Amino acid sequence: MxxxxxxxxxxxxxxxxxxxxxxxxxxxxxxxxxxxxxxxxxxxxxxxxxxxxxxxxxxxxxxxxxxxxxxxxxxxxxxxxxxxxxxxxxxxxxxxxxxxxxxxxxPGVSSFCGVAAALNAEYTLPNVSQSVIITRMEGRTPVPEKEEMSLMASHGATMAIFLSTGLLEPLKEKLLAGGYTEETPAAIVYKATWPEERVFRCTVGTLPETARENNITKTAMIVVGGFLGNSYERSKLYDPGFTHEFREASK
The missing domain is CATH 3.40.1010.10 (Tetrapyrrole methylase, N-terminal domain)
Structure with a gap:
């Protein structure tokens, strides 16, 4: 076996x-x-x-x-x-x-889960993002034409970007072309959950310089989206005014 x-x-x-x-x-x-x-x-x-x-x-x-x-x-x-x-x-x-x-x-715990833990973040926040796009930049390994980075970015969803730390300049341009702004929150997480883990919060516009300033060239994940900001709505599941199978709404 x-x-x-x-x-x-x-x-x-x-x-x-x-x-x-x-x-x-x-x-x-x-x-x-x-x-x-x-x-x-x-x-x-x-x-x-x-x-x-x-x-x-x-x-x-x-x-x-x-x-x-x-x-x-x-x-x-x-x-x-x-x-x-x-x-x-x-x-x-x-x-x-x-x-x-x-x-x-x-199965195993994916690194994108480890990255969220390192950031103390939730990828899916009500009225911010309910989808997570797991993708990578095209490099020596191509990606399908319909999954080109700017097309993925056009959804405005949370993005977890693997295997792209050495391509941050073109990644930035693709994210901007897809509809994110220079100020969209982003983060670079180096070796999430390892003893040498390092977390760098930045924006889409400062992704390349953040990596350069901290000598991050590989073994890191880039995450992008409004989930890294401070605005979101509470979950309906725990809203006292929301009725569901296990609880009646408070009056």
Missing amino acids: INFVGAGPGAPDLITVRGQKLLQEADVIIYAGSLVNPELLKLARPECDIYNSAGMTLEEVIAVMEKAEADGKMTVRLHTGDPSLYGAIREQMDLLEPKNISFQVT
Whole structure:
């Protein structure tokens, strides 16, 4: 069995209970070495074979899985955050299926959740934003034409922007072209939930200079939107004047 496991956003105690158990039971661990906190590897048994996939190709990763399966071993493929977001797990699954190698996925806490925690923020505020757009800038990896950044920005929703710290000048221009203003609240969060976490609040207009001034070039997430401001409406669920299934409105 191959277990794709989400390692969480960084802090080793933010892995799920199921993910922790699988790491403790694994015969083979293949981890994304450039992103996963190595502290998690301390959960492995002494006899566990550990591979850092940072320098491996897809075919090399699959070969390790295939050999482990032939030897009757259980493999954990450890991905950062949640494997379903920018985890490149589909291509692995599509190579495992024809080989009749079974697999399952254990979700993890995504880094965009860790970023919200670092900011003490709520992405979905009444009358501010009820949608979160998770996206990235086009770089060496393209994005579909209909998901070009300015088109995403045109919705005015909360945005959590992955893998774009090195592209902040063009990101700023795309956000402005999409309808955000120079004053729209924004933040750069470096290594959310790690010991070295750093939070920089700014605006869309000052995103590039904020990163430059603080030497942030990678391993950070950019979030944008009115949820970082101070204006919002209270939730109806807890409004004393609102009736729902479990409570009558106060008179």
